[in-house]
Amino acid sequence: MKNETKKHDSNCLVAYGIDTFGDRWSFLVLRDMMLYGKCRYGEFLCCEEQIATNVLAQRLKHLEREGIISKARDPENRRSYIYSLTDKGLDLAPVLLEIIRWSSRHLEMNARRRRLLKRIETDRDGILADIRAHRAILTAP
């Protein structure tokens, strides 16, 4: 992950996905963007899982290099940047939803989780539209 040669340089579609977004921390950043609408460094930093700052910086660079996210100055605050999903990144929403569906089948559910699952099952297109429109699906956990 440090050098930017692909770890698994196979010609496999699955390995390509894994190498591009499948790292644990990368994917949690993407979750925070898609589900919670996070877009700033500081927001990612205080995720529930407590990512280290150097690891976060590296992952953001990686995702940007891979064309999954893009970085732009915040016009309202020039010391801040806004990260957002590219089309390539937005296309990952179905993967996220399938992971949530899988976990839902194998983890104990509470009301909050049930609500999310229900919406995935009954309003998948609405969720995908919300993600594309940068609208948060969930409030902070």
Add this chain to the structure above:
Amino acid sequence: MKNETKKHDSNCLVAYGIDTFGDRWSFLVLRDMMLYGKCRYGEFLCCEEQIATNVLAQRLKHLEREGIISKARDPENRRSYIYSLTDKGLDLAPVLLEIIRWSSRHLEMNARRRRLLKRIETDRDGILADIRAHRAILTAP
């Protein structure tokens, strides 16, 4: 990953999935089982990405502890074991398919890849049935 306390012990459905199967090597092992029908240690070892033997052993234990795969003696050869997907593991097939769909949209395609993608789009249920029946979807790459 070495100690078996969850890395991201959050109460998030996504983090649960990531912690359970989302490690790079774990998921490639699952790919080999689902797509290529692999079921033996030696088969996983000579995957295209060249997993190290100690890492493979650890990942197989992890997946077994998580209830994703199960291990049984090979009745035909008592020095061999057969690994197979549990129901919990088989349920991951939709995640695999979505990753393949994503990569297909963002990676150059060849005939082999196009064939697989086409089958995913037109015969999803057939693929899922094949995976459940331990029938390989693809021949070795």
Add this chain to the structure above:
DNA sequence: CATTATAACTTGCATAAAACAAGTTAATTT
């Protein structure tokens, strides 16, 4: 039946990546 081979690991060690703590820079608020 003694030797060799095979399958599935384990162990030890060097290297790479992650976690932790502290420091830096540029913009902003007080």
Add this chain to the structure above:
DNA sequence: AAATTAACTTGTTTTATGCAAGTTATAATG
């Protein structure tokens, strides 16, 4: 002008990975 905030970077320790070699149990071979 001083303190604060956002977004990092740097240095160090801890943990995980990669590689080579060794082990154990079963099976095939001369």
